[in-house]
Amino acid sequence: MKPITLRTRLARYGMILSLPACGALFFLVAQRMANSAAFPNNDFFTFWLAGHMVTIGQNPYISNLWVGSHHQFGVNWIPNLTFIYPLPLGLFFAPFGLLPLYPAFIIWLVLLQFMMLASFWLLLKPYPARLVNKLFLPLLAELLIFRPTILTLDYGQLSGFLLLVMSGSVYLWEKGKWWQGSALLPLLALKPNLGVPIIALLSFFLILKKQKTALVAETVSGLILLMAGWILNPRWIPEFLQAGGTKLSQTFGFSPTVWGASTFLCNYHLNCVIFLGGWIGLFILIGHLYLFWKKRRVLSPALAAGLAITATLLLTPYTWTYDQFLLALPIFAIILGLVAKGYRFLPTVLFFFAIDVLAMALLAISAITHLEIWNVAIPLAVLGWLVWYLSKDRSAA
Numbered sequence: 001m002k003p004i005t006l007r008t009r010l011a012r013y014g015m016i017l018s019l020p021a022c023g024a025l026f027f028l029v030a031q032r033m034a035n036s037a038a039f040p041n042n043d044f045f046t047f048w049l050a051g052h053m054v055t056i057g058q059n060p061y062i063s064n065l066w067v068g069s070h071h072q073f074g075v076n077w078i079p080n081l082t083f084i085y086p087l088p089l090g091l092f093f094a095p096f097g098l099l100p101l102y103p104a105f106i107i108w109l110v111l112l113q114f115m116m117l118a119s120f121w122l123l124l125k126p127y128p129a130r131l132v133n134k135l136f137l138p139l140l141a142e143l144l145i146f147r148p149t150i151l152t153l154d155y156g157q158l159s160g161f162l163l164l165v166m167s168g169s170v171y172l173w174e175k176g177k178w179w180q181g182s183a184l185l186p187l188l189a190l191k192p193n194l195g196v197p198i199i200a201l202l203s204f205f206l207i208l209k210k211q212k213t214a215l216v217a218e219t220v221s222g223l224i225l226l227m228a229g230w231i232l233n234p235r236w237i238p239e240f241l242q243a244g245g246t247k248l249s250q251t252f253g254f255s256p257t258v259w260g261a262s263t264f265l266c267n268y269h270l271n272c273v274i275f276l277g278g279w280i281g282l283f284i285l286i287g288h289l290y291l292f293w294k295k296r297r298v299l300s301p302a303l304a305a306g307l308a309i310t311a312t313l314l315l316t317p318y319t320w321t322y323d324q325f326l327l328a329l330p331i332f333a334i335i336l337g338l339v340a341k342g343y344r345f346l347p348t349v350l351f352f353f354a355i356d357v358l359a360m361a362l363l364a365i366s367a368i369t370h371l372e373i374w375n376v377a378i379p380l381a382v383l384g385w386l387v388w389y390l391s392k393d394r395s396a397a
Contacts, residue, residue, distance in 0.1 A: 044156025051097025260373035306330025
């Protein structure tokens, strides 16, 4: 066992003492957002309402109950006629549903910021202290001004939680704790449009790594989630699939994915969209699977997760700009890897800043054109950088 030095103890004490300060800062940020004109007409209300209905024994997939609850709490924004997420997500938010909406939103935003901070810490922790000290402030600043970060907090979205789950899995895998990290993966399915494709691609990565125990742990954890929802409502799966199918039919072709880009190029002709988007999507999927297979012996968990994230953000039919917060994982992995290998510090770190600038430029374009599809350029840029990194780095570890 390594001896604990005075410097290590001081670092630990400093981290512990910094938590209350972070909590106070996070509370002020949360209070400011909760007092904005948009509250409570944001995405968090959907999660809170599902949790509230679960606690009082109501089915959130029944349309008149769902819509009536919006009116009951004075919410005018009703984007969906029923709950469109898996029922276990309602169970996850049940503790928030026991509280009034305003304090629940404050607590969620504070926790969300702590989740982001924890993700940041987990992604940096495997690297040497000298490297972390050098990159900590620049990466944190670039993450804070990243548009998906701002949107995640503004809408009270799940992206911070999803990044924490992925960061935890990657951290445990890199420590050799394969089954423990894999047991976390099914939590991503609480947001299935992102989670299910990511889980599928990372399961392929586990198969290539011959991690049979990890796959068993992932399966058992997933079954526990399904059973938790089944105990509440044995019919929740077909009801969820019907609600999700309705939502997809209403939004298909408007998201910043290959499907949104194809819709624009095809001038909204559905047959053309399916043909063009299908071929582009197939090319991207085969390319990702080829990279998984070609680099299977040396591909690190962080880079494997990065490939899964970029593929999902490009291929899933329904996603929005705040979901691109997950791109922080591959961006950090590439920057840390390049600087650790001796690449010049400033140009490497500034790539994330370039992504920040690109996101703001795309915001201006979206405001002019009233289309979100242009934001597909962000995961495409990260994918290009990731492919370049894998082609240059023979170890990729």
